[in-house]
Amino acid sequence: MSLYTVSYLGQDQWLAYEDTQAARIYAYVPNLGRFVLHRQLGQDFYWDNELDWIPVDAATGHGIVEAGQLGKLDGRRHRDLLDELTAEPDHKTLAEVFGAQPVPERTPTAQEFAAAKVSTLTRTAPGTWVTYKVYARDKRRLASVAARDLRTGKIAAVRKSGLRIDSRITATADGRLAVEIARTA
Numbered sequence: 001m002s003l004y005t006v007s008y009l010g011q012d013q014w015l016a017y018e019d020t021q022a023a024r025i026y027a028y029v030p031n032l033g034r035f036v037l038h039r040q041l042g043q044d045f046y047w048d049n050e051l052d053w054i055p056v057d058a059a060t061g062h063g064i065v066e067a068g069q070l071g072k073l074d075g076r077r078h079r080d081l082l083d084e085l086t087a088e089p090d091h092k093t094l095a096e097v098f099g100a101q102p103v104p105e106r107t108p109t110a111q112e113f114a115a116a117k118v119s120t121l122t123r124t125a126p127g128t129w130v131t132y133k134v135y136a137r138d139k140r141r142l143a144s145v146a147a148r149d150l151r152t153g154k155i156a157a158v159r160k161s162g163l164r165i166d167s168r169i170t171a172t173a174d175g176r177l178a179v180e181i182a183r184t185a
Contacts, residue, residue, distance in 0.1 A: 114157035
């Protein structure tokens with residue numbers, strides 16, 4: 001599972017969920033009580049990298065939701081955005097995001113996807129594991145090759161970043177295979 005707090009100028013703005021199989025970003029909207037496809041955040045995560053994306057685990061994310069840390073969108077100041085998010089048909093319930101592992105208008109290329117993950121990894125502490133990609137349970141060989149290629153620098157974004165990383169494969173709650181990466185130094 002890939003969850004992030006998204007901050008601007010040091011202020012947490014969103015709790016975001018990345019569907020790593022579909023390369024989509026969903027934002028938790030307290031007014032609606034659900035995660036909604038948020039194309040602008042997806043644009044920033046995969047291409048612009050102007051906001052600060054800090055990975056959090058499911059327990060922390062759930063705590064943020066339960067504590068109401070993010071606050072509701074002001075219906076007067078942000079009416080257009082709230083209307084847009086309310087009308088968005090692509091959304092995830094809290095149970096879907098927190099209970100299981102689980103489509104911007106343009107799907108990022110493999111290179112853009114890798115660059116976004118490396119960008120996120122540069123902002124995490126060494127030893128903090130970040131989900132790179134999730135594979136179906138019958139794709140163990142593909143997941144193993146991806147983990148090896150990440151570790152050995154065969155992925156251009158990793159090689160160009162100069163980061164030393166480790167990778168591993170873990171099983172998700174629903175039996176899929178998550179390739180995870182972490183900085184080693």
